[in-house]
Amino acid sequence: xxxxxxxxxxxxxxxxxxxxxxxxxxxxxxxxxxxxxxxxxxxxxxxxxxxxxxxxxxxxxxxxxxxxxxxxxxxxxxxxxxxxxxxxxxxxxxxxxxxxxxxxxxxxxxxxxxxxxxxxxxxxxxxxxxxxxxxxxxxxxxxxxxxxxxxxxxxxxxxxxxxxxxxxxxxxxxxxxxxxxxxxxxxxxxxxxxxxxxxxxxxxxxxxxxxxxxxxxxxxxxxxxxxxxxxxxxxxxxxxxxxxxxxxxxxxxxxxxxxxxxxxxxxxxxxxxxxxxxxxxxxxxxxxxxxxxxxxxxxxxxxxxxxxxxxxxxxxxxxxxxxxxxxxxxxxxxxxxxxxxxxxxxxxxxxxxxxxxxxxxxxxxxxxxxxxxxxxxxxxxxxxxxxxxxxxxxxxxxxxxxxxxxxxxxxxxxxxxxxxxxxxxxxxxxxxxxxxxxxxxxxxxxxxxxxxxxxxxxxxxxxxxxxxxxxxxxxxxxxxxxxxxxxxxxxxxxxxxxxxxxxxxxxxxxxxxxxxxxxxxxxxxxxxxxxxxxxxxxxxxxxxxxxxxxxxxxxxxxxxxxxxxxxxxxxxxxxxxxxxxxxxxxxxxxxxxxxxxxxxxxxxxxxxxxxxxxxxxxxxxxxxxxxxxxxxxxxxxxxxxxxxxxxxxxxxxxxxxxxxxxxxxxxxxxxxxxxxxxxxxxxxxxxxxxxxxxxxxxxxxxxxxxxxxxxxxxxxxxxxxxxxxxxxxxxxxxxxxxxxxxxxxxxxxxxxxxxxxxxxxxxxxxxxxxxxxxxxxxxxxxxxxxxxxxxxxxxxxxxxxxxxxxxxxxxxxxxxxxxxxxxxxxxxxxxxxxxxxxxxxxxxxxxxxxxxxxxxxxxxxxxxxxxxxxxxxxxxxxxxxxxxxxxxxxxxxxxxxxxxxxxxxxxxxxxxxxxxxxxxxxxxxxxxxxxxxxxxxxxxxxxxxxxxxxxxxxxxxxxxxxxxxxxxxxxxxxxxxxxxxxxxxxxxxx
Numbered sequence: 001x002x003x004x005x006x007x008x009x010x011x012x013x014x015x016x017x018x019x020x021x022x023x024x025x026x027x028x029x030x031x032x033x034x035x036x037x038x039x040x041x042x043x044x045x046x047x048x049x050x051x052x053x054x055x056x057x058x059x060x061x062x063x064x065x066x067x068x069x070x071x072x073x074x075x076x077x078x079x080x081x082x083x084x085x086x087x088x089x090x091x092x093x094x095x096x097x098x099x100x101x102x103x104x105x106x107x108x109x110x111x112x113x114x115x116x117x118x119x120x121x122x123x124x125x126x127x128x129x130x131x132x133x134x135x136x137x138x139x140x141x142x143x144x145x146x147x148x149x150x151x152x153x154x155x156x157x158x159x160x161x162x163x164x165x166x167x168x169x170x171x172x173x174x175x176x177x178x179x180x181x182x183x184x185x186x187x188x189x190x191x192x193x194x195x196x197x198x199x200x201x202x203x204x205x206x207x208x209x210x211x212x213x214x215x216x217x218x219x220x221x222x223x224x225x226x227x228x229x230x231x232x233x234x235x236x237x238x239x240x241x242x243x244x245x246x247x248x249x250x251x252x253x254x255x256x257x258x259x260x261x262x263x264x265x266x267x268x269x270x271x272x273x274x275x276x277x278x279x280x281x282x283x284x285x286x287x288x289x290x291x292x293x294x295x296x297x298x299x300x301x302x303x304x305x306x307x308x309x310x311x312x313x314x315x316x317x318x319x320x321x322x323x324x325x326x327x328x329x330x331x332x333x334x335x336x337x338x339x340x341x342x343x344x345x346x347x348x349x350x351x352x353x354x355x356x357x358x359x360x361x362x363x364x365x366x367x368x369x370x371x372x373x374x375x376x377x378x379x380x381x382x383x384x385x386x387x388x389x390x391x392x393x394x395x396x397x398x399x400x401x402x403x404x405x406x407x408x409x410x411x412x413x414x415x416x417x418x419x420x421x422x423x424x425x426x427x428x429x430x431x432x433x434x435x436x437x438x439x440x441x442x443x444x445x446x447x448x449x450x451x452x453x454x455x456x457x458x459x460x461x462x463x464x465x466x467x468x469x470x471x472x473x474x475x476x477x478x479x480x481x482x483x484x485x486x487x488x489x490x491x492x493x494x495x496x497x498x499x500x501x502x503x504x505x506x507x508x509x510x511x512x513x514x515x516x517x518x519x520x521x522x523x524x525x526x527x528x529x530x531x532x533x534x535x536x537x538x539x540x541x542x543x544x545x546x547x548x549x550x551x552x553x554x555x556x557x558x559x560x561x562x563x564x565x566x567x568x569x570x571x572x573x574x575x576x577x578x579x580x581x582x583x584x585x586x587x588x589x590x591x592x593x594x595x596x597x598x599x600x601x602x603x604x605x606x607x608x609x610x611x612x613x614x615x616x617x618x619x620x621x622x623x624x625x626x627x628x629x630x631x632x633x634x635x636x637x638x639x640x641x642x643x644x645x646x647x648x649x650x651x652x653x654x655x656x657x658x659x660x661x662x663x664x665x666x667x668x669x670x671x672x673x674x675x676x677x678x679x680x681x682x683x684x685x686x687x688x689x690x691x692x693x694x695x696x697x698x699x700x701x702x703x704x705x706x707x708x709x710x711x712x713x714x715x716x717x718x719x720x721x722x723x724x725x726x727x728x729x730x731x732x733x734x735x736x737x738x739x740x741x742x743x744x745x746x747x748x749x750x751x752x753x754x755x756x757x758x759x760x761x762x763x764x765x766x767x768x769x770x771x772x773x774x775x776x777x778x779x780x781x782x783x784x785x786x787x788x789x790x791x792x793x794x795x796x797x798x799x800x801x802x803x804x805x806x807x808x809x810x811x812x813x814x815x816x817x818x819x820x821x822x823x824x825x826x827x828x829x830x831x832x833x834x835x836x837x838x839x840x841x842x843x844x845x846x847x848x849x850x851x852x853x854x855x856x857x858x859x860x861x862x863x864x865x866x867x868x869x870x871x872x873x874x875x876x877x878x879x880x881x882x883x884x885x886x887x888x889x890x891x892x893x894x895x896x897x898x899x900x901x902x903x904x905x906x907x908x909x910x911x912x913x914x915x916x917x918x919x920x921x922x923x924x925x926x927x928x929x930x931x932x933x934x935x936x937x938x939x940x941x942x943x944x945x946x947x948x949x950x951x952x953x954x955x956x957x958x959x960x961x962x963x964x965x966x967x968x969x970x971x972x973x974x975x976x977x978x979x980x981x982x983x984x985x986x987x988x989x990x
Contacts, residue, residue, distance in 0.1 A: 007073040010168040012178065016317040020050040020067045021115035027052040027065050034110040035123050036102060037063060045323030047314060049246055050114075053126070063100055064124040068246065070117035077120045079164025080245035081107060083157060083218060087242065090156035094149065095229065095241035097124045127241040129232040132225035135330075137269045137983035139236050139935050140277045140581070147278030149239055150223050150260045151285025154253055157218040165218050165250045170310055172221065173255045174211075176302035177204040183309035186316050192308070192332070199339050200305045203298035206343055213291040214252040221247040221255060224263030235931040236984070254292035257282045258299035262307070265300075265337035266330035268983040269942070272337060272346060273534040276353040283354040293354060297338075297346035304338035307331040341535060342525040349538035364544040365554075366519055367478050369460030370502035372551050373517065374419065376455040379551025381418035385409060387428040389586045389596045396616055397589045399429040409450035420450040423555045424545040427533055427598035434592060434600045435972040437943045437979065441530040442598030445543045446483075446518025447550070457484055457507040457515070459500040460549050468492040473506050476522065480544055485516040485529075519544040533597035578948060579941060588613025591965040593946060602969055602976075604947040607914075607960035610803055610828040611874050618831050621870040625863045633660065633860035643865040646872055647837060650810065652819050654841040660860030664799035664826035665693025667836040670854070671824040672697045672760055674840055675793035678821075678847040681759030682718050685748055685787070689724035689952050691769045692762065692797055701762050704769050705952040720758070722747050725779050726770050728907050728918065729926045741782040748786040757790035765812030765820075768800040771916025771956030772909040780816040788821075793844065796820035799836075800914070803828035803871075804881030805963065807888050807912025815911070831874075833867040834858070880963040884912035890967050891915065891959070894974035901978075904929055904986040915959035916950065917977075928953035932986070939980040945973055 011017075022030075027041040031054055039054035039062050050067040068077055081099040088096040099107045100123040109122035132138070132146075170179045180200040187193035207214075222244055229241030261275050279296070282288070288296070311331045314324040372379070385408050386393060398404050405428075409420045422428070427442045463476040471488035474481060484507060492507045494500060509515060520527050524542040531539045545554040563584065567577070583595040590612035593601045603613070611618065625639075633640055644658040659674075661667050676682055686692075686701040693699060700719050703711045715721065722744040724730050727737035751758055761783060767773040784794045801812035802825045809815045811823070821844060826836030836859070848854060858864060875881065892908060895917055899905040906920035919929035919936070933949045933956070940947050950958040961969075981987070 008076050008164060008167045009071050009073070011170040011175070012168060012182070014071055016313070017048045017069050017071055018116060018317055019046060019048060020070060020119050022050045022052075022067050022112075024052060027054075027067070030067075030110070030112050030121055031063075031065050031123065034112065034121070035065075035108045037108070037123060039063070041065065045326075047310075047324055047327075050119075054123075061126040061128065064097065064126050064243075066122055066124055067112065067114065068120045070114060070119045072120065072246070073164075074111070074120055075162075075164040076167060076248075077109070077122065077164070079162040080248045081109075081122070082162060083160055083220070083248050084245050086160055087153055087156045091152050093240070094152065095127050097127055097241070097243040097245075099124055124243070127229040127243060129230040129241060132228050132230060132237055132239060134225075134985070135266070135268045135983075136237070136985040137939060137980075138225075138264055138267050138274070139938060140274070142237055142239070143264060143275060144277035144281040145238050145240075146223070146225075146228060146260050146264065147257065147281030148285055149228060149242065150257050150278070151282040153220050153223060153242065154217070154256045154282075154286045157220070158253075160218040162218070165248065167249045169221070169247060169249050170306065171247045171259075172249055172251045173207070173258065173299050173302050173306075174251055176200065176306050180305050180309050183313045186312040187309060188312070195339070196305045196308050196335065199301050199335070202343060203301040203305070206298040206347075207295050207302065210291045210295045211252075213289070214254060214295055215289070215292070216250055217253045219249065219251050219253060219256045220245060221249055221251060221259055223256060223260045225267070226263070235929075236935040252295070252299070253286075254288065254296055255299055257288075258296055258303055261296075262300050262303040262334055262338060265304070266333040269939070269979075270337070271534075272341060273349065276349070279350055279353050288354055293351045294347055296350050298343055300346075301338045301343065304331075304335040308335050341538065344524060344542060345535060345538035347538075348541045349535060352537040364480070364519075364521060364541065366480060366544040366546065366548050367461070369549050371458055371460050373457060373460050373546070373549040374449075374455045375458045375503075376453065377418045377451075382550060382552060383412040383415075383417035383420045384552065385412065385420050385422050386426075387422060387430045388426050389429045389594050389598065391429070394429045394587065395614070399432060399589070399594070400434060401430075404430045405448070406450075413450060413452035418452050419455070420452075421547070421550060421552060422448045424543075424547060425536070425540055426555055427536075427596060428530070429587070429594060429598050431530060432594065432598045432600045435602060435944065435969060436600065437976060439532050439534060439597070439599045439944075441528065441532050443531050443533050443536040443540070445520075445527045445529060445531060445539055446516055447546050449515045449517060449550075451509055451511060451513045451515070453511045455509050456505055457509060459502055459504045459506055461502045463500050465494045465496050465498045465500060468494050468496045468498075475500060475506065477519065479522055480519045481522055482546075482549075483518045483520070485518075486513060517546045517549070519546050519549075533599065578946070579938065583941070591962045591969050600944065601941070602945045602961075602973055604945060604957075604959055604961045604973055606962055607800060607805060608827050609832045610805065610880060610963040611831045611871060611878070612962040612964040613832070615831060615874065617874050618833075618867060618870050621866050622833070622863055625866040628862070630861055630863045632855075632857045634855070637862055637865075639862050639865035639869065640860045643868045643872075644860075646869060648839060650872075651823060651839050654843070655819070655823060655839050657840055657842045657845040659838040659840075659845070659854060659856075660864065661826075661836040661838065661856050662834040662859050662864075663693075663836050664824065665695045665698045666856070666859075667799065667824035667826050667838050668692045668698035668701075668762070668795075668797060669695040671795045671797075671822045671838045671840075672701065672762065673851070674838065674844055674848060675760035675795050675822055677851050678844045679759035679792050681757055681792060683720060683751060683756045683758050684718060685720050685722060685744075685751070685758045685761045687724055687763045687767075688712065688721045689726065689770050690764055690767070690797075692799075706950075706954055720747065720751060724767075724770065725775050726767065726773050727776055728773055728909065737776040738778075740776055741779045744779075744783050745786040748783070748790065752790040758787055758792040760793050760795050761787040762795040762797060764797045764801065765816060766801040766806060766911070766914065768914070769950060769952075770909075771918055771951050771958065772911070772914050773916065774909075774911065775816060778816075780813065780818045784818050784820070793821040794818075795822040795824065798823055798825045799827055800960070804875055805884060805912055805914045805960065807881060807884035809911075810881060829871060830864065830867045831871050833864060835864050835868055875963075878964070883965075884963050887965055887967055887970050888912040888915065891970040891974065894970065895977075898974065898978055898981070902981050902986050904932060904981065909956070910959070913959070913961060913963055913965065917957040917959060918951070919955050919957070928955035930955045932984070933957065935984060936980055939984060940976060943976040943980060945976050947973075
């Protein structure tokens with residue numbers, strides 16, 4: 001093997017590149033004798049080099065010793081070190097594994113003999129934090145960060161020149177076809193070898209056609225999950241470090257991104273569409289040219305093919321290379337994911353992801369037909385069936401009926417339509433699977449026709465028959481291919497290969513026939529009838545809307561880009577929305593929420609709708625009342641009387657008088673005003689770590705740090721707080737929680753002694769904001785007694801816990817075996833309609849007269865009163881409180897079982913369907929797992945579950961679904977939680 005200093009590698013002149021044979025002891029000797037560092041060595045894995053972690057006696061890492069493959073010359077190594085130094089200077093926000101230097105400034109680099117020949121050896125900076133390697137799911141933020149780093153490195157290296165860059169590497173995508181041709185024989189499985197060779201041929205043809213237009217420059221070419229280092233102490237893992245410049249070369253610049261993307265595809269739960277944040281992030285830093293966007297996914301496929309072929313070859317020639325052997329399965333996983341969709345689909349998806357928001361894609365247009373596709377049916381006799389999320393036909397849970405589409409077609413035909421047609425590109429809610437970890441194929445690429453009379457399918461223009469047989473006829477139509485699919489019992493009247501003119505018969509269809517009509521671009525791959533919404537932007541550009549062939553107006557893809565920006569432009573930003581990239585939710589049904597993409601989500605957070613979304617009983621009652629009357633409660637009508645009687649009847653004596661308002665905040669505000677007015681004392685005692693509302697008074701007594709980080713420091717002087725009686729993470733835990741009540745009593749007594757006795761004490765009766773933690777037994781009895789002893793009144797905030805959500809108790813205060821003086825309730829009262837109430841005694845209510853009068857325009861309106869009555873009736877008639885006991889108990893058992901398997905679960909709080917799953921980093925210290933909780937919520941959304949964090953540390957999953965949820969849905973939630981925790985690397989109790 002030549003050893004001249006200026007040589008560079010040519011992979012195709014090498015038989016193989018086995019890892020240099022260097023032992024840890026030899027590595028220690030080289031470091032000490034040649035590089036001036038005495039340390040212990042531990043071998044690290046590598047495909048072609050030998051790497052060692054050097055550490056001192058206590059295990060603290062000091063450097064990386066890298067023994068380059070003997071095939072790599074000194075000039076190449078010098079180029080790598082120069083590039084690392086350049087990026088470190090250009091990108092100070094990144095940590096770079098630069099070569100360490102001696103006191104005189106020279107690099108700590110030498111050449112040593114190995115069993116494979118002389119090899120350049122050097123010391124590199126060790127970057128703490130660990131790599132992104134392994135199967136752990138990558139969050140969108142992590143994926144985007146990887147793309148950003150690739151963009152910054154590409155930008156930094158754009159003008160870098162060095163003779164050591166002129167290498168012929170097996171990893172250079174410019175040689176991918178030759179590499180696979182040379183190494184494919186090492187793929188032992190014939191079917192896999194054939195798949196790799198076919199994928200290589202297809203991808204290489206695409207890239208080769210673009211090669212002349214692809215910019216070339218210096219590229220790192222290995223910015224993979226193995227070589228991007230996590231920022232220490234940051235969760236979820238976020239990369240900020242770059243190591244291993246061993247593949248540095250001149251190549252196509254876009255290859256930098258392609259390599260990074262391919263490395264993400266083996267991670268748990270990652271599909272091709274999950275990589276788009278990296279594409280957008282790279283493009284934002286280093287814009288892709290049109291040709292690079294076209295070439296990107298073919299390059300990802302080529303990288304996957306090279307990985308498979310190279311991995312098999314390396315394992316064969318380097319039999320004891322555990323690193324190469326362990327990589328075989330994940331390399332095949334990368335290949336499977338890279339090739340799961342046609343190249344043209346992924347290319348359109350990439351192009352769509354980098355297209356400016358104000359430059360919508362132009363759909364393929366079908367030319368105006370010379371003859372309508374259907375002879376015998378006028379366009380005005382074709383009924384268009386709307387199956388979207390917003391369609392009235394999807395009301396009442398109809399989307400769950402497997403026969404919904406057929407039923408709508410039959411009804412329209414019975415109503416006089418000659419035919420029915422569905423809409424192209426509009427997501428069909430009727431195809432949305434409920435409780436599914438994956439989105440369903442909901443976006444149609446054609447239209448479905450139902451015929452109420454006999455018709456002739458005719459050629460809309462001149463063309464050629466491409467296929468004709470039972471169940472299918474396919475003809476060219478200008479630059480498009482028209483496909484009609486129908487029952488196999490029918491056959492076309494034309495033969496394959498025949499030329500057709502406009503108006504020629506293609507197929508005779510009897511009444512009652514069902515036909516699917518689709519248009520695709522000539523040369524495109526076969527297009528499924530329905531595609532998943534995440535990939536619709538890739539599939540639809542291969543198709544065209546057949547509606548004009550039927551004489552109907554085209555529907556085209558629904559463009560939703562910019563809606564969130566419009567919201568942010570006019571909606572005060574303090575009114576936040578769930579998720580950074582939220583789905584557009586336009587429908588609910590029971591415990592399901594439905595997006596405009598036809599995705600069904602399990603709703604785990606909506607305590608506003610205890611009966612479930614879109615309850616037909618509520619809808620009918622509201623609609624009926626709106627047809628009759630809706631005005632303010634100063635008018636005399638029956639419903640407000642009936643409702644307040646029913647509400648008061650649910651409370652113990654002496655709570656018999658009701659005020660009706662519109663929200664929980666108003667209820668708490670009014671409740672405090674009643675208590676202060678009746679007691680004549682203006683000081684209020686409130687619990688810390690609680691949220692009560694946004695009005696002046698309710699905000700004044702709110703101390704949740706997540707709702708107001710300065711809450712404790714900005715309370716008005718009349719508000720006095722006592723310790724949060726949190727028996728899990730408060731000052732007193734477990735059995736010691738009995739100490740909270742005496743301490744609170746001491747504060748109340750001290751206020752009285754100071755001449756400022758509390759006029760009111762307010763608290764949630766079951767600690768909601770803290771994640772459903774019950775108050776210690778007897779807590780409220782002691783605190784209420786102390787407040788009353790000094791002439792104050794007690795206010796119970798039942799806004800979240802009331803109305804049967806706890807299962808075993810209708811009201812939270814029942815769990816504490818107390819009766820408050822004032823009860824504030826809202827949320828569940830209206831099943832989503834704005835409705836709140838304050839219930840107190842006649843004596844307390846009467847004292848309000850001394851402060852003026854009370855009036856709420858829509859509190860207690862006829863519609864609100866009817867809603868309130870209907871909710872109470874339905875809670876009773878459907879046994880939803882009992883359901884909270886049954887399903888809540890089942891779900892709690894499932895969650896407790898998960899806690900036994902995952903150390904990140906610190907505790908399961910709550911009762912009934914008012915639960916909280918608290919996540920911690922350590923069960924001893926209870927360090928909150930805040931970032932982990934956020935990442936988990938995002939992953940759960942991707943798996944079809946809407947759940948959100950709560951608590952001062954935002955580390956508790958709030959589990960407050962509609963009370964109609966069943967065990968099947970509860971199991972789905974637990975199963976998805978199990979899956980997400982595993983994918984995010986939380987396995988193993990500790």
